[in-house]
Amino acid sequence: MNILFCGDSHAEDGVLIATLSLLKNYQKPLHLYVLTMTAKNDTKTFSPFSMQAIKVINQQLKEVNDKSSIELIDITDLYQKNPPLANQNTRFTPYALIRLYADEIPNLPDRILYLDDDIIVRKDITEFYNQDLTNVEFVGVLDYYGRWFYHDEFKAFDYVNSGVLLLNMAEIKKTHLFEKVRHLIKKREMLLPDQAAINKLATEKRIAPRKYNEQHRLQNDTVIQHFTTSFRFFPYFHTVTIKPWQVEKVHKDLNIYEYDDILNKYLALKPKLKGQTK
Secondary structure, rough: OOOEOEEEEHHHHHHHHHHHHHHHHHOOOEEEEEEEEEEOOOOOEEEEHHHHHHHHHHHHHHOOOOOOEEEHHHHHHHHHHOOOHHHHOOOOOOOHHHHHHHHHHHOOOEEEHHHHHHHHEEEOOOHHHOOOOOOOOOOEOOOHEEEEEOOOOOOOOOOOOEEEEEEEEHHHHHHHHHHHHHHHHHOOOOOOHHHHHHHHHHHEEEEHHHHEEEEEOOOOOOOOOOOOEEEHHHHOOOOEEOOOOOOHHHOOOOOOOOOOHHHHHHHHHHHHOOOOOO
C-alpha cells in the first residue's frame, strides 16, 4: 500500500500519529512517501521535514513489517521553478500545495493514497485503497461544510475535501489535471487554493462514503477521522480546531479516548523526532 504525505517540520508529529494508526490496522507492507521542501513567503521561513523524523517513523514501520519503507523527497527545485505565485502568501503554508507537483516525481507509484497530517486511521482501509480506478483521476469524500457552498454548476454535491485522496497518478498525468491546477493557482488567488482548484478542474473524480474522511464527529462506521476545523454554536458561535497531537484537548474538548494506545505511543516517541531523549 502506497501512502503520500506532504509537509514541513511541523507535520512530523501528525505524520507519526497517522503512521502509527495505519500500522495498527494494516500489517502488510506500507510504502510511505513524504514530499517536503525548503520554503519561505513574505513573512516566514519554513524548515523541511527532517531525516531524524524519517528514521523514527521508519523504525516503527520495520517493527511491524520489514518490507515497509519510507522515502523523503525534496521538491524545492520543482516548486521554485513553477511557484503558485498568486497563492504564496495565503493563510495556508506553501506546503498545502506541494502535493500538486506529484505528477512530476517519476518514482511515485500510479496508485497512491494522499493523507493530510491531521488524520487518524481507525479501521482497515484495504477496501477503499483497492477499488477500481479505471478512468478515475481521484477518489475523495465530500467536504463537510464546503459541499453546501461550492459545487459544479451542473451537480449540487460534488465538492471534495482534499485531505484524503486516492490518486490515480497515471490518469492524472493523462488528463494533465495537476498541470492545469498548478497553472490556475499561479494566476488566480483562491480561498482554499489546492482544494478549490482540484475540484474545479477535475473531470473524472469519484465520491466515496463519508466514513472514509469523517470531518465532523466520530461515527460508529468511521474508517478515517480527519481533525478539521468545525463550527460550534453554543454558548456562542465560534470555530474549534483540535489536532491529534494536542492530546489533552482531544480528551477534554472532543471527549475522544479510543485512540489512546496510538497517542500514548506517539507521546513516548515524540522526543525522538528532534533527536531528544527522555
